[in-house]
Amino acid sequence: MTKPKRTAKPTGSAADFIPPRPTLTKLRAAAQHCRGCDLYTCGTQTVFGEGPSRARVLVVGEQPGDAEDKAGRPFVGPSGKLLDRAFDAAGIDRDDVYVTNAVKHFKWAKDANAKRRIHKTPNAGEIRACRPWLEQEIAIVKPEVIVCLGATAAKSLLGKSFSVMRSRGVAVKTELADVAFATVHPSAVLRAPSDERARAEKMFIADMRKVGRYLEKLDGGARKAKRAEPRTRKLSAWSTTAHRSGTSSESTRSSRG
Numbered sequence: 143m144t145k146p147k148r149t150a151k152p153t154g155s156a157a158d159f160i161p162p163r164p165t166l167t168k169l170r171a172a173a174q175h176c177r178g179c180d181l182y183t184c185g186t187q188t189v190f191g192e193g194p195s196r197a198r199v200l201v202v203g204e205q206p207g208d209a210e211d212k213a214g215r216p217f218v219g220p221s222g223k224l225l226d227r228a229f230d231a232a233g234i235d236r237d238d239v240y241v242t243n244a245v246k247h248f249k250w251a252k253d254a255n256a257k258r259r260i261h262k263t264p265n266a267g268e269i270r271a272c273r274p275w276l277e278q279e280i281a282i283v284k285p286e287v288i289v290c291l292g293a294t295a296a297k298s299l300l301g302k303s304f305s306v307m308r309s310r311g312v313a314v315k316t317e318l319a320d321v322a323f324a325t326v327h328p329s330a331v332l333r334a335p336s337d338e339r340a341r342a343e344k345m346f347i348a349d350m351r352k353v354g355r356y357l358e359k360l361d362g363g364a365r366k367a368k369r370a371e372p373r374t375r376k377l378s379a380w381s382t383t384a385h386r387s388g389t390s391s392e393s394t395r396s397s398r399g
């Protein structure tokens with residue numbers, strides 16, 4: 143994969159690239175030029191989130207993989223296929239889901255034969271630098287439920303001390319949505335040793351079913367009331383602050399109401 147030589151210094155935060163009065167379309171375009179961290183030289187392109195701007199569920203992975211980096215779209219590779227199966231099994235409509243990642247560039251290194259690109263876990267500084275994109279996506283989509291896939295997403299959104307292993311499949315309080323759930327990353331299921339693979343997938347699907355059941359419960363009336371709210375209020379309050387201060391990484395939403 144050839145890529146242009148890029149030598150400009152990273153600025154330290156994606157907040158420096160967020161456009162005024164952002165929409166998902168504007169953000170996606172702006173993110174293509176992000177130099178918030180050094181990963182901008184690493185991947186082929188920025189892989190921004192994808193899905194309806196009124197999705198009920200916002201799913202956050204770690205970072206694009208090899209397939210996503212080439213396609214420029216999140217969750218199109220093997221992990222995405224498993225994720226789709228889990229949505230199906232949980233009765234979650236794909237039209238209700240926005241998928242994105244905590245970090246929007248593929249971080250990789252060459253394998254020993256210099257043939258394959260091997261995934262490398264993003265570090266805390268890269269996750270922090272990229273967070274403003276994710277915050278903007280959440281502010282615009284205003285999901286009812288956030289689902290964190292794996293430790294990187296969970297720690298980015300639910301706090302450093304959050305343990306996926308201890309709290310998977312549990313509804314967690316968050317200011318970012320009505321509720322958040324965390325589960326393992328689908329790639330961990332795919333990497334499980336063959337004798338554990340079926341069980342790992344079953345557990346992953348069971349976690350996703352809990353999300354599905356939560357959505358069904360919300361359908362009992364509360365959802366209709368929420369959907370009737372004007373959907374611009376919080377976005378302008380939140381994104382304007384983030385944009386002006388230039389340091390949106392610590393911003394939280396003050397309320398859902």
Ligand code: URA
Pocket residue numbers: 203204205206207210215216217218219221222242243329
């Ligand atoms: N893994 C992720 O975390 N995100 C993707 O988009 C693909 C694989």
Ligand code: SF4
Pocket residue numbers: 155156173176177178179180181182188245246247268271272273
């Ligand atoms: Fe910007 Fe995120 Fe890519 Fe870093 S990983 S360059 S912060 S989009």
